[in-house]
Amino acid sequence: MNMQQAINRMQAEGGTLTATAQVTRAATGKTEEHVLVMTPQGPPPVTKKVLQLVIKRKDGSTETLPVILRPGDSASLDGIVIAEG
């Protein structure tokens, strides 16, 4: 597994990635050790409401339609707001 694969896996599964790199300075010939610690920095969590619009028919059957509302969205029925994101 190379560094990019390790980073991708950390992003997908979480946890902490610790990598150690050795740098040899050409000018001095001295070797330095550098430790890199990385933690996932994913996108902010998605905020949405998933509501179920259910119509119950006279015969007892029902029809269900998902209504997805995100921040700033609103759902209305005949002009009356019934839900907001």
Next chain:
Amino acid sequence: MSTTHDATLRNTLATAVRDAIDGGAGAGKLVFRLTGSVGSPGTAVATLTLSDPCGTVSGAVLTFSSITSDTNAAGNASAVAAATLQTSAGTVCLHCAVAASSSDINMSGGLTVGAGDTVSCSSLTYTAPV
């Protein structure tokens, strides 16, 4: 004579597909699978995460936004033959065929995915029935 749908209705159909895929608490998934059906999907081989919302609808076409690759696929010795679009909770909304060409989803680089392989999707659209 074939059955055709009004343009507005076609847009409604594509929107309903989008909302069905987004109907879970999180982002929906594109799952590459072995042979199966919408009611009995085959074994999952690779799972890619969709955007949330999964895409945008215009002209009866749902164009999927960026899809996150699976960089550590489960893999399988058998070839990928199908794919499902499903909610974050795993409810299957669409089931389609996958082949090297002339299929619902065309897959390059071979149809056999090894464990740990990276599987990506460069572009994806759904067109409501005409």
